[in-house]
Structures are given as structure tokens and as C-alpha cells.
Amino acid sequence: MSERRKIAKTSAQCGARTRDNQIKSLEEFLASNWPKLQTLLSHSPFETTVWRESRFLPTENEQQIIEIGPRTAVKTAQCTNILSVFESAAIENVERIEKSVRYLVPRDLSVDEFFELAADKMTEAIYSENVEFSDDHHVVEQVFEIDVLGSKDNLIQANETLGLALDQSDIDFYYDFFVNKVKKNPTDVELFDLAQSDSEHSRHWFFRGEIWVDDRKIEKSLMSTIRETLIHSNDNSLIAFHDNSSSIRGFNSIWRLRPSDPTTVSQMINISPPSHLIYSAETHNFPTAVCPFQGATTGTGGRIRDIHATGRGAYEIAGALIDFPLAVVSINITSLLLTQLKNGTFDSFGTETEGIYPFFASLHAAAIAQFCSIYKKRACTLAHTQSIFNEIVHQLEKSPLTLLMLLNPNNDDLISTFL
DSSP states (O other), rough: OOOEEEEEEGGGGTTOOOOOEEEEOOHHHHHHHHHHHHHHHHBBBBBBBOOOOOOOOOTTTTTTEEEEOTTTTTHHHHHHHHHHHHHTTTOOSEEEEEEEEEEEETTTOOOOHHHHSSSSSEEEEEEEETTOOGGOOOOOOOOOHHHHHHHHHHHHHHHHHHOOOOOOHHHHHHIIIIIISSSSSBBHHHHHHHHHHHHHHHHHHHHSSOOEEEEEEEEEEEHHHHGGGGSSOOOOOEOSSSOOOOEEEEEOOOOEEESSSSSOOOOOEEEOOOOEEEOOOOSSSOOOSSSHHHHHHHHHHHHHHHHHHHOOOOOSSSOOBBTTTHHHHHHHHHHHHHHHHHHTTGGGGOOOTTTHHHHHHHHHHHHHHHHHHHHTTTTTOOOGHHHHHHHHHHHHHHOOOHHHHHHHHTTTTHHTTOO
């Protein structure tokens, strides 16, 4: 069994003064901010998943709790984002907040062996009962030099000890660089930097570089050879072999919610632009044994970045407006529609030429538009999210076409397409 815990460092623990407010105790901080914390830290506004105390009650002799969280020396990206949201929600006095996972396991289970299986040693650590985030508890490792000027063997040893994964050509190149060019010994930090920034993932030196076979240079690089296939292809490819993604022809007209001005905060409008399909090959194809969890996160972020940067740029999928849960609502509406699609609810609304997708995309936009309309007209807050969502669910179950008409009541052709 496991549960997730948010661990916060607050100035309330020190009796510190923030702006004009002074929180004297942690209990006072929780009492004044608990409804907001429950809403913001739950997995969704439709289900409360935040408690003040752990729900684990281990028996003294048979069970133990092992808690694993991010290393305390550096704030995680999640911490930075949460603190930004807290500031918008007027939750003050919080200096640090991190997410850990608490495991309820048998007493005889080895903590070290469990950590090997359940954690990322590069970014995580085992937490004690009273984990400390203060700088006084962090030990900074000292930078040291590798004596390359003394012997090339020292560079070879550093490659093994530090796990740099340099091949023989890399070692020869860097040895010559430090001994004959800059005439200095490198530090461990410099070697780490070079091993990453000059890697195949970052440089693509092998994919774009010269290829020699049996002392004969191949005319084209691997990239050039692959790109040539496009010459013999049809006109279905709109964007190919350009950073960051490729695109093939999709649908001529799909009703979507889009910002009227994608370069700034602007009103959302419903338009029917062409909708083409994007393909992205992410080279950061983690996870690996070196860094399984954060590596996978980086790969996912790369996919999002690549698709948004395709061509001249893409529209923002969802933004975080103050006191408006657009991203959360969009995810839940998507989940609801996919469930109904799987159950066959929309089978009769497909077209012979384009199938069910145009109807599904338009209905998704209509549901979000209706949510936004109700939210704005009634001057709602986060507390009303569930009730508005229930109204959308009722409309979808009663008559999806009625909800679709709300998107553009004057567009009879759009409605008749699905009748």
C-alpha cells in the first residue's frame, strides 16, 4: 500500500511575518487555508484526496512506513509551480512544498533493497519522520580536478568512475583538447557537462555526420538518406524532417475553441480551421536505468514542446487562469466523452467520409464552451466546479446535439451533418 504526502516548509513554523499577516503556528495556518489547500492539492476538484493526517496505522511489530521523496537540496519544478498557484490563491507563508510517497510494508523488508526498486537514486532520497528542508542540513559535494596533464589513464579512470560513457574517440579528443589546447586539468563538473552536451542526443553528430566504410566516404549522411524518401512520396506530407514535428493531411474543417489572439491572453472563439495530424519522434526516449522517472518526464515534455513548435507554432491547449480550472475541466470532459464513445453512444453520429472524429471534436469544444459560459455568467468560483460539470454531464446524456447547437446556434449545416 502507498499514499502520497505533500510536505511543506512554512514561515509559520518560525513565527515569521509575511506582508501584514503573522501566522503564529502551523495549526493556525491550516485553519485559515484548509479549504483552499483541499481544492488545490486534490487530484481533481471532483474528489477530495487531501487529509491532515496519514491514513496509515502500522502495527508496531508487523509493519513499517518507508517514505521516499525528492532530494531536499533543490526545489523541484512541481514545488515552484505549486508556490505560484498558492500566490494566486492568496495562500501566504509557504516557502517550500514537495510531494513524497509513503509505503506501508512488512517490518522485515530491507529499506535499502526497497529503495533500489521503488526510487530514482539520482533524484530521490529516503525521508526520516521529521524531514528538514533547511540549508543547514545539506552537504555540498566539493568540485575536484582530474589530473589529465599527468596521465591519460586518469581520464580513462574518471570515465569509468563518473559513468561518463565516453568512447575511445571521445577520450582521445578530450585528452588532446585539455593537454595541448587549453593546457589545464578538467574538473569533474566540466567532464559531466561535456559528456552530456557533446552526446549523440544533443549533437546528432552520428546521424548528420560523415560516414566512412572501408576507408571510403559515403556520399550522404543518414539524415540525407532518410529525407530523400520524401521526394518519392505523395503530397500527403505537409511538414517533414523539420524541427520539431511532422504533419500529414487531416480534416478540412473541425469546430474548435481557439484564442482570438494566440500571442497574448485573449477571448476564446469557436472557429473551424483545417485540423492536420502531427507526428513527433522524441529522441529523449527514456526511461532508462540511469534516471527512470525524471527521464520519462523529460521525454513527455519534449513531445509537448515539439508539437507546439511545429511549423510556425501551434495554439495553446489549455491555460491556467486565476481561479478558473480550464485544464482540469478539459481533462474530465475528455474522459467523459471517451467513455461514452467507447460505450457506443455516438455511433450514429459519424459520417461516411470522416467517421466519428469531427463530431467528437466539435462536441468536446461545445462542452467546454458551455462550461465557460456558465462559469462566467454566474460569477462562479472553484467551489462551483462540480455542480457545473454535473450540468454538462446531464446535457451530454440527454441530447448531445442540443449541446452542440450551443457552440454555434446559427450553423444549421454543422448540425445537419450529424443527423
